[in-house]
Amino acid sequence: MERGWTRQVSRRELVVGGIATGGLGALACEGLAAAKAATPIETDASVLRSTLAVELLVVFAYEHMLAGGTLSAAGEQAARRILGHEQAHVRRLTVELSRLGATPPPTPTSVAEADRQLAARRSSGRLADLHGELESLRLLYDIESIAVGTYYEALPKLGDPRLLRTAAAIMGAEAQHATVVGGLLHPGDVRRVVPVASVTGKR
């Protein structure tokens, strides 16, 4: 049943809808962005596979960071708790992908491979270049922003309501992780820790 879910908005639908409502100005902005994202048609499985690929990258990064010993006690405690959440996301998404008859994406097998994936997602840091806690936390913040952005892009595309609830719940957790890491980077500075009213992540 879930295999039949596909994105329900195509570029054509948005263009026709925009013209019909006289919403050309709006279409030129966010509507067009959604239309671009909606081509070609993706299935729920392909959207979930993309989110799982990011989760696997996030898990790899946290494990590498924790093994490297660059974090303080407080940073390590937070990272271990967050890693547990990320692993739970991987388990849930793997199950959901399996239900859809799809195979999970590969896990990064090396720091170089993980860094290539991070660079492809416009990360400003590299796992290979971590020399202290500040750099580590900055990279973790960047990684959490990438995770948030992944779900921000996935949610408009998913069709199955149950998967939508799951993806939203994970996006909320990633946003909280960014807040936790941001709090370690900027203690007590709520303007920097919660900087914007609409959290869209790094895309």
Place this chain on the structure above:
Amino acid sequence: MVTDPLDDGSGGSRRRLLGTAGAGLAGVGAVLLAGCGSKSLHARLKRTPTVARTDVEVLNHLLEVEQVAIAAYTAGAPLLPPPAARAAKRFLEQETEHAFGLAGLVKAAGGTPRDPLPSYDLGHPRTGDDVLRLLHETEGAQLAAYVDAIPRLRPGAVRAQAAGYFANDAQHVAILRSLLGQTPSPAAFVTGRE
């Protein structure tokens, strides 16, 4: 529009404030709306995506829960000690942006945004921690409303916008929990019931 509820030093003042939190809400919202963000109204309107008429009811429900949060922050922020009050003021600005954005979506769909109620029953918090618990509960209700609403919204930009507000409210919860001495991010899946 917002007066210092501690001016007369009485609990009665707090009760009055919390009991009638909604009375000055429209004015507070108007002031904050004028100052929120750096983009012009024209730019904001231009960015409003096309919205399906079928989304109006869902968006108006989200607007209602945002209005409750605005009332709670408006009433509660002055009762908090400085660090928590700064966070609450920040979150009030952001909740107001959410309400502004949701109202804009409702209008874009040809609907009428629901007005805030004249007042909200927010209980009788007496201490800073009482207020933080109230705000935590209010934010939790918002998260639950968004998790319920997101699958009901049509695919596309409107759903993404709701998701952006939801994620911000999840961040508020993390900070409020920290201020209460609790784990900021307690669960791998944020549903508002943590």
